[in-house]
Amino acid sequence: MTDLSDSSTASGRTSQTPAGKPGPRLPFGGILLVVAYVALLCSPLVVAGLMRPRTQQSFLWELGKSFALVGVVVLVLQFVLAARLRGTTRHFGLDAVLRFHRGMAILAVVLIALHPVLLALGGGGWSLLTSVRMPWYIWLGKTALLLLVIQALAALLRRTVRLSFETWRGLHNQALVILALVLLHSWVAGTDLRHRPMQALWLGLFTAAVSIYAYHKLCVPWQGRRRAYRVSDVQRETHNTWSLTLKPPQGTHRFPFLPGQFHFVSLYRGDRYDGEEHPFTISSGPLEHNVLRSTIKASGDFTSTVGNTRPGDRVRVQGPFGRFSHLLHPEETDLVFIAGGIGITPLMSMLRYMRDTDADLRVLLLYGNRTEEDIVFGEELEAMARLPASRLKVVHVLSNAALGWDGERGYIDQECILRHCGEEVSRKAFYICGPPPMMDLVSRALRSLGVPADGLHSERFSL
Ligand SMILES: Cc1cc2nc3c(=O)[nH]c(=O)nc-3n(C[C@H](O)[C@H](O)[C@H](O)COP(=O)(O)OP(=O)(O)OC[C@H]3O[C@@H](n4cnc5c(N)ncnc54)[C@H](O)[C@@H]3O)c2cc1C
16 A cells, blocks of 8 residues: 555545555665765765865864764754655654654754854864954854754743744744855855865755755645645534534545544635644544544634634645554554543544444543543444444543543543553553643553553654
C-alpha cells in the first residue's frame, strides 16, 4: 500500500482507503536522512579544512570560526525540518521532527553565541563584543544573534510568560530575516567565504532554505486554497464540541489516511479567512466515503468559534500527518485505549476503522471525562461494543460524576488500569491521548506496572 504515515499531500487524487495493513517502516530511509543531516553539518568544516591556508591564528579563534560555520548550517537546516516535508516526516513523525527542530535551535543559538566569545578569547579582544565602533557587517551579525536569542527565549518561555501562540508564531516567522542577516554577515566577514567552493556551498544551502520556506509558506497554502474543501456538515456533539465534515472539490478524492492521523485545517467562513492553521485529528474512519471529519472542542480563541462554521464554508486542508495508528503495529492484538476528553478523537478513528473492517482485535477503552455531559461519541461507542462480533469494552471514568452515576469515579490511575487490565497488563499495547497531566500520570503508572516502552504509544495535542 501507499505509505501514508506523515505525508504532506494537499489533496490526494487516487485511492482513499488504506488498502491493507502497512508493516513497520524499514529504517533505511530514516538512517539515510540522519547520515545526510550529519554530513551537511560537517560539510563546511570539510571544505574549510581543505581550503583554509595555514594561519598563525590561535586554536580558540579557529574554533570560533568553525562554531559559526556549523551553527549557520544548523540554522539553514531548520527550514527543512519545519517545512513538514513528506520525505522527513514519514520516517519519524511530524511531532518527533519538530522536537528535534527545537533541540537543534538551542544548539544553533549556543554555537552562534559562542562564535564571538571564542574569537574574542582567541585573540580578537573583548572590544569585539563591547565596542560600538564596528563595521556594518559585524553589526549585522550582532543583530542576527540578538534576534536569534529573542526567538529562542520566546519559544522556551512561551507558556511561562503567557505569550499567545499567534504572537509567538509571528516572531518565529522572522526566521528569514535572521537568515538574510547571517548570510550577509558571513559572506563579508568570513575569511573562509573568500574561497569559491565555500561560496558555492553557502549559496546552495541558502537557496535551498529559501526555496523550501517559499514552498512551505506560499506554494502549499496556494495549492490548498485552489483545491479547497467544503464543509458539508456541522454537528454539535456535546455542549462544547462540534464535528466538521469536509468534502474535497467536486470530482476529486480526499487524500488517503491511516486511522489516528491528523491534518492541518484553515477555515474561510463567509467572506472571512481566519488565516490560522490548526492541527486536528481526522476523527472519521478511513473507510467513510470521500469525507474527512474533525471533532473539535472549544478550548481557545479559534476553537470556541468552530460552532459558527456553516455548511458550504471553504477549508484549506493539509495532511495526513502522524504515526499514532494501530495499523503501524500489526503485531499487536490486545489493545488498551486510554483517552482523556477530546483525546478520544484519534482512538475513535481507529475504532471506526476496526468496526468497518470487522477487525479481530481485543480493545479495552478507558475514557476519562469530568462529567457525563462531556462524553463525546457516547452512543456510538455503546453501539460499537454491542455489535455481535465486537471485542470492544468501554469503561467511562468520571472525575466529577453526578450522584446517580454507577460507573468508575476519579481518574485513570494505576489502580483503575489494574482493575480493568488484570495481571496481564504488561503484555498489552497501550494507546494514550489526552491532557498532558493525565498522559504523564498514565505513562508513569504503566511503566511502573512493567509495560515496555515499545508497548506505549501516545499522541500529544501540542506540536
Ligand atoms: C496532533 C494534534 C491533534 C489534535 N487534534 C485535536 C482534535 O481532534 N480536537 C481538538 O479539539 N483539538 C485537537 N488538537 C488541539 C488543537 O489543535 C488546539 O486546541 C487548537 O489549535 C487551539 O487553538 P485555539 O486558538 O482555540 O486555542 P489557543 O488558546 O489560542 O491555543 C491553545 C494552545 O493550542 C496550541 N495552538 C494554538 N493555535 C495553534 C496552531 N495554529 N497550530 C498549532 N497549535 C496551536 C498552542 O499550544 C496553544 O498554546 C490537536 C492538536 C494536535 C497537535
